[in-house]
Amino acid sequence: MDLRSLLSIEHPVLQAGMGGGVATAELAVAVSNAGGLGTLGFAPPQRFERDIERTRSLLQGKPYAVNLLMPFVHRAHVQACLRHKVPVVTLFYGFDAAVVRALKDAGTCVIYQVGTELEAERVLAAGADALIVQGFEAGGHVRGSERLEALLPRMRERFRSVPVIASGGVWDGDSAAWARALGADGVSCGTRFLMTDESGAHAVYKSRLTEADVTVVTTLFGAGWPAPHRVLVNQALSRWCDGSGQPRRSIRAFNWLSGWGAKATPLELVESLTRRQRPGLPIYSPQPLVAGMDARLIEVTPVYAGECVSHIDTIWPAARVVDELARGFRP
Numbered sequence: 001m002d003l004r005s006l007l008s009i010e011h012p013v014l015q016a017g018m019g020g021g022v023a024t025a026e027l028a029v030a031v032s033n034a035g036g037l038g039t040l041g042f043a044p045p046q047r048f049e050r051d052i053e054r055t056r057s058l059l060q061g062k063p064y065a066v067n068l069l070m071p072f073v074h075r076a077h078v079q080a081c082l083r084h085k086v087p088v089v090t091l092f093y094g095f096d097a098a099v100v101r102a103l104k105d106a107g108t109c110v111i112y113q114v115g116t117e118l119e120a121e122r123v124l125a126a127g128a129d130a131l132i133v134q135g136f137e138a139g140g141h142v143r144g145s146e147r148l149e150a151l152l153p154r155m156r157e158r159f160r161s162v163p164v165i166a167s168g169g170v171w172d173g174d175s176a177a178w179a180r181a182l183g184a185d186g187v188s189c190g191t192r193f194l195m196t197d198e199s200g201a202h203a204v205y206k207s208r209l210t211e212a213d214v215t216v217v218t219t220l221f222g223a224g225w226p227a228p229h230r231v232l233v234n235q236a237l238s239r240w241c242d243g244s245g246q247p248r249r250s251i252r253a254f255n256w257l258s259g260w261g262a263k264a265t266p267l268e269l270v271e272s273l274t275r276r277q278r279p280g281l282p283i284y285s286p287q288p289l290v291a292g293m294d295a296r297l298i299e300v301t302p303v304y305a306g307e308c309v310s311h312i313d314t315i316w317p318a319a320r321v322v323d324e325l326a327r328g329f330r331p
């Protein structure tokens with residue numbers, strides 16, 4: 001089925017659900033109003049539900065999505081999606097067939113972001129309606145190890161009956177056209193939408209990204225979630241990692257152990273601990289710097305960014321980003 005018909009959108013442009021306060025209701029609403037698919041980022045259950053209510057009331061029937069970050073998902077998140085009849089849910093970083101089934105039974109469109117063919121096979125067998133194929137050049141947490149150019153054409157060839165959406169390394173009309181040429185039915189972008197007026201990223205975070213060229217993949221900001229993530233270099237990273245982004249062994253061991261308690265740790269607690277992080281103590285959560293936090297935390301929080309950050313030096317209204325990306329899919 002055509003992606004636009006599946007999602008009832010005008011342009012095959014998805015804004016990635018960026019958690020911790022980056023993908024706000026304002027951002028999701030602006031993207032959906034511009035004809036793309038806006039996605040609410042993951043948040044503690046109460047805020048998650050409030051964001052859904054706000055997005056729904058502002059969009060007045062237009063489609064939108066919410067993102068479920070599987071390592072932290074609770075029943076309350078899934079229940080909120082069902083209660084509010086969220087039209088589209090995107091899932092990432094972990095598999096739970098029961099969650100997919102519950103969403104599908106309620107008539108929700110389920111889109112899984114994956115990084116390998118094996119993972120794609122599994123989520124499609126569970127009933128997912130579409131795939132977001134994430135390349136290694138992506139910003140934030142990276143699921144696989146292959147770049148989009150290698151992975152996407154194989155996924156396209158193998159999973160012909162579902163829409164395949166490209167994620168990672170797409171920031172403008174030309175790169176969207178490149179993804180389309182690789183076989184993508186649409187694109188899902190994080191970094192480019194972070195660099196918009198409506199995103200909740202702190203102004204200092206956005207400003208760092210306008211100046212940046214180089215990213216590294218690390219597990220440093222992995223307290224509670226020891227998965228690889230692509231970030232800019234800041235003080236914490238220079239101090240505790242080697243040149244390739246690998247943290248010291250003791251930090252890796254701590255993060256790995258802390259991963260076992262992730263589901264049991266309230267996300268509100270993670271946020272308040274993040275505010276106390278400092279350069280000398282390498283216990284760093286995945287929470288990025290968002291509006292309202294102390295700007296100095298930029299040196300001790302993950303400055304997530306995709307490789308495409310080297311091409312972006314402007315902060316635009318989200319609607320302009322949708323229009324620019326949609327150019328890649330015009331005849």
Ligand SMILES: Cc1cc2nc3c(=O)[nH]c(=O)nc-3n(C[C@H](O)[C@H](O)[C@H](O)COP(=O)(O)O)c2cc1C
Pocket residue numbers: 016017018019020022041042067069091092113134137138139140141167168169170188189190191192194288304305306307308
């Ligand atoms: C700041 C930031 C936060 C992210 N948080 C999430 C998240 O909470 N859930 C998710 O599914 N993907 C998340 N991602 C990954 C995106 O879904 C996507 O794979 C990535 O942004 C694509 O690469 P790009 O940044 O080059 O566009 C995040 C990406 C960024 C840049």
